Amino acid sequence: MIRRSLLAKTLSGLCAATLLSFSSVAAHADQLADVKKAGELVVGTELQFAPFDFLEGGKQTGLNKDLFAEIGKELGVKVRFIDLPWPSVLPGLEAKNFDMVAGPIIVTQARKARYQFTTPIAEATVALLTSARKDDVAKPEDIAGKTVGAGKGSAQLEELKAFAATLPEKVTIREYVDNNQAYADLAAGRVQAVANSLPNISYVAAQRSAVFKVVQPPFGKKAYFAYLGRKDDDAASLIQAIDGAMKKIKDSGRLAELQKKWLGAEMDVPTGDFEPSW
CATH class of the missing domain: 3.40.190.10 (Periplasmic binding protein-like II)
Known part of the structure; x- marks a missing residue:
């Protein structure tokens, strides 16, 4: 009876350890791997934010569509946009209804504490x-x-x-x-x-x-637009991959071309992480 009790306890401990191991793996999922497996990057946005995202003849157009097409090529995935009223976009991201937000959105200190931002794509003063x-x-x-x-x-x-x-x-x-x-x-x-x-x-x-x-002049403090994702551990890989893709796009001159096309001029923006002015 004693041996059976010890065996039962041992098996129970092994089962618990196995469950803990599976739980740990689940907790450290890789969002980039999930996106690549699905073959699709799902992006939340608002199609009422020209010149970044808007409708023309009933079809999406703007800088976001063109830039994400380039990002999709670099990552080897398709890009699918979900159009929502802006107040619903960030809650939708937090509810994991999509992978990231196009927006774009102004980088602020408060938002950096809550979300992961990509390299900025334009000035936003x-x-x-x-x-x-x-x-x-x-x-x-x-x-x-x-x-x-x-x-x-x-x-x-x-x-x-x-x-x-x-x-x-x-x-x-x-x-x-x-x-x-x-x-x-x-x-x-x-x-x-x-x-x-x-x-x-x-x-x-x-x-x-x-x-x-x-x-003129603008009244706000100097600010920049960027895309963003969740600040979960598993989301870091996706933002890092997108930053890598955007560096290639910027270095090749493709970002400057899109800025001139949609914003009227090339814009000097910080590369990588930076401290926002507000």
């Missing part, structure tokens, strides 16, 4: 878009006492709030889930300006120069 038919917002400080729009849940919104707090008159801020709606309200005179990153509003102003113009 915040500026104002206003009506080309009026001169009442000639400089950023002129929004004092006026109504200004910005994207709900965006870093641009937070930068606008911080800037507005420094002005002598209250700024009424309207938050929009859809940037196109903010631009429509600006064209209709329901807001006097819209805050967004310089590449975004420069593109909008260039497309509709009779309706919109950019207010």
Whole structure:
């Protein structure tokens, strides 16, 4: 009976050790390996963020589509985008509904603590878009006492709030889930300006120069756009692989070509990790 008891305990211990080993393997899964096995990189984004991601003739277009096509080639996988309202994108990433986020999104200290960012792809300093038919917002400080729009849940919104707090008159801020709606309200005179990153509003102003113009200079602190993934241990391999792919794309001049195509000019961005200004 004693021997049987000892044998049972030994077997029980071996089973527990085996289960622990399997649990450890599961805990250290490799997201890059999963993506390569599936042959597909699934990317969450919002198709209302020109010139990075938007619809033209009912089809996705923009810098993100072109750049991720290059990334997919380097990784040897297809890229599939999932279109969501922006407030749903980061929660979707955390729920593991997709592998990473295109956005792109402004790199901030708070976000770096929560997510893993790729090498930046463009400058993202915040500026104002206003009506080309009026001169009442000639400089950023002129929004004092006026109504200004910005994207709900965006870093641009937070930068606008911080800037507005420094002005002598209250700024009424309207938050929009859809940037196109903010631009429509600006064209209709329901807001006097819209805050967004310089590449975004420069593109909008260039497309509709009779309706919109950019207010110079930008009012925000220097910032950069990047893609991001989860900060799980298993996600590090994917971000590292994408960074490696982007280095090849940048070194070959392909990134500069896409920046010129979609943003109007080549942009000098940090390589690898950097300390954001906000």
